[in-house]
Amino acid sequence: MLRKLVIYQILLILLMSASCDTNDHQDKHTNTTSNKSQKESLIKVNKYLVNAENTEIDNYIRRHNLDVVETGSGLKYQIIKHGEGEIAAVGKVVSLIYKVKLITGDVIYSSDQSGQKHFEIGHGGVESGLEEAILTMRVGDEAIIIIPSHLAFGLLGDKDKIPRRSTVIYEVELVNINNKIK
Numbered sequence: 001m002l003r004k005l006v007i008y009q010i011l012l013i014l015l016m017s018a019s020c021d022t023n024d025h026q027d028k029h030t031n032t033t034s035n036k037s038q039k040e041s042l043i044k045v046n047k048y049l050v051n052a053e054n055t056e057i058d059n060y061i062r063r064h065n066l067d068v069v070e071t072g073s074g075l076k077y078q079i080i081k082h083g084e085g086e087i088a089a090v091g092k093v094v095s096l097i098y099k100v101k102l103i104t105g106d107v108i109y110s111s112d113q114s115g116q117k118h119f120e121i122g123h124g125g126v127e128s129g130l131e132e133a134i135l136t137m138r139v140g141d142e143a144i145i146i147i148p149s150h151l152a153f154g155l156l157g158d159k160d161k162i163p164r165r166s167t168v169i170y171e172v173e174l175v176n177i178n179n180k181i182k
Helices: 002-019 028-063 128-134
Strands: 076-081 093-102 107-110 117-120 142-147 168-178
Touching: 028 142, 128 142, 128 168
Parallel strands: none
Antiparallel strands: 076 142, 093 107, 093 117, 093 168, 142 168
16 A cells, blocks of 8 residues: 555656646757656656556456456456356446455445446446446356456546545446347
8 A cells, every 4th residue: 555655656746747837948959858758757657557556456366366368458357157148239238236346355336235237338337347348248147357447447536435546346247138228
């Protein structure tokens, strides 16, 4: 946790320095060099943060002995029980039984508390990583879905229970698929 705080402070300092106005008397060459240097610093910090998150995810997978599939976007999932129902598709409304956890294992949302989650695939309103994973499932499937922060709630979190830049773990069961909501 302390490591994340230090990383956030470094990122904040770099962002603040990148947003400061330059003096009017600096020539364009100095401004260009300075902007390039600041941009390179931000890229390095971002790469470091992405690598740190990927290491955390890999450690989680190893600790829980998961055999995940990784998509091109960075989403990782494992179907732990195979169903035999209809396959999810864009435009269909899905119903899920779910638990949402942080990578620490803390359960922050669940269908036990809030009821089933219903949404139309491809219509937004849920994390893009969740939609991507659901499209790999059929009714009756149960899965563990590991959603990196850029496919979940990003830099800001959900402004409630999910902190900024958090990896989100879904344990889901796809219980029903219906036609589009009218």
